[in-house]
Amino acid sequence: MHLARFPRVFLAHLPTPLERLDRLSKELGGPEIWIKRDDCTGLSTGGNKTRKLEFLMAEALAMGADTVMTQGATQSNHARQTAAFAAKLGLQCHLLLEDRTGSNDGNYNHNGNVLLDHLHGATTSKRQGGLDMQAEMEAVADRLRAEGRKVYVIPGGGSNPTGALGYVNCAFEIVSQANDRGLRIDHIVTATGSAGTQAGLITGLKAMNAGIPLTGIGVRAPKEKQEENVFNLACRTAEKLGCPGVVKREDVVADSSYVGAGYGIPRADTLEAIRMFAQLEAILLDPVYSGKGAAGLIDYCRKGRFKKGERVVFLHTGGSAALFGYDSQFAEDDKALTVA
Numbered sequence: 001m002h003l004a005r006f007p008r009v010f011l012a013h014l015p016t017p018l019e020r021l022d023r024l025s026k027e028l029g030g031p032e033i034w035i036k037r038d039d040c041t042g043l044s045t046g047g048n049k050t051r052k053l054e055f056l057m058a059e060a061l062a063m064g065a066d067t068v069m070t071q072g073a074t075q076s077n078h079a080r081q082t083a084a085f086a087a088k089l090g091l092q093c094h095l096l097l098e099d100r101t102g103s104n105d106g107n108y109n110h111n112g113n114v115l116l117d118h119l120h121g122a123t124t125s126k127r128q129g130g131l132d133m134q135a136e137m138e139a140v141a142d143r144l145r146a147e148g149r150k151v152y153v154i155p156g157g158g159s160n161p162t163g164a165l166g167y168v169n170c171a172f173e174i175v176s177q178a179n180d181r182g183l184r185i186d187h188i189v190t191a192t193g194s195a196g197t198q199a200g201l202i203t204g205l206k207a208m209n210a211g212i213p214l215t216g217i218g219v220r221a222p223k224e225k226q227e228e229n230v231f232n233l234a235c236r237t238a239e240k241l242g243c244p245g246v247v248k249r250e251d252v253v254a255d256s257s258y259v260g261a262g263y264g265i266p267r268a269d270t271l272e273a274i275r276m277f278a279q280l281e282a283i284l285l286d287p288v289y290s291g292k293g294a295a296g297l298i299d300y301c302r303k304g305r306f307k308k309g310e311r312v313v314f315l316h317t318g319g320s321a322a323l324f325g326y327d328s329q330f331a332e333d334d335k336a337l338t339v340a
């Protein structure tokens, strides 16, 4: 697999660390848990979108764009990483932020990722929840084009075959780190949303015949829908790479049991996972994605879904900047841990 054939802007801090989580593994008493630190990709507090944007932004530059646009939820990590990447490249950035939670919390609407979007100089506009955001974005892009701007539109989450190349690359990176250190990996677990991360990973894993099963923990769509989205994108990514058909439908496994009331609304087990990672491993998760992914991982361990002695890698996709938009979820900790 020859990824150097595709244009890429090298900006992420790679390879990200692959680390063993001793205290969490001991607490759960099951498999040996490892973490792939894609929260440490380096761009404006890091996260998984940076790997995708390395390939997407190269396309934007190749077409001579002066403006990039993308869309996401109010606390979108993807929007923030796009704003940061655009700043680094000297491109203008406009973000459409969809109100998926209906929250009128000041920190949710202005702190965390939103604060960073604006610090990077991106302009934002809001949309009510439930609209066709891709269509909204195209309409704004057309307006900007009519004004003479050259606009490159990035889909939500950066999830198309170009963006997914970033996670094909991550699959190679994980397996190469494991090979160099003599680590047999039995399973990989990650949060899955707009599907590019899981689609890229499974395409890379299958293309190199790694024999490592991958489970995506859903954050929004029901299982069937999520698996279908991931599978479709994986098929298109494999075609782009010149290995059509390497991913079979049964290779794509998503579990949407940890979504709760909806996208961006944490459950009790999401918050528990965030506390466990923070207090046992000094690692910051987020309330929208990695907290739900980790809640799934923890539940699988407790239910004995992984055997003792197996080695499970949790891909940490980042998102900790969103914590500052969700501080109200942790009001209890604030009260309980403040002492006279």
Ligand SMILES: *Cc1c(COP(=O)(O)O)cnc(C)c1O
Pocket (backbone or CB within 6 Å): 047, 048, 049, 076, 077, 078, 157, 159, 191, 192, 193, 194, 195, 196, 197, 198, 286, 289, 290, 317, 318, 319
């Ligand atoms: C976007 C995102 C995900 C999900 O990745 P997809 O490629 O959209 O499936 C997971 N975790 C975090 C922190 C994210 O920002």
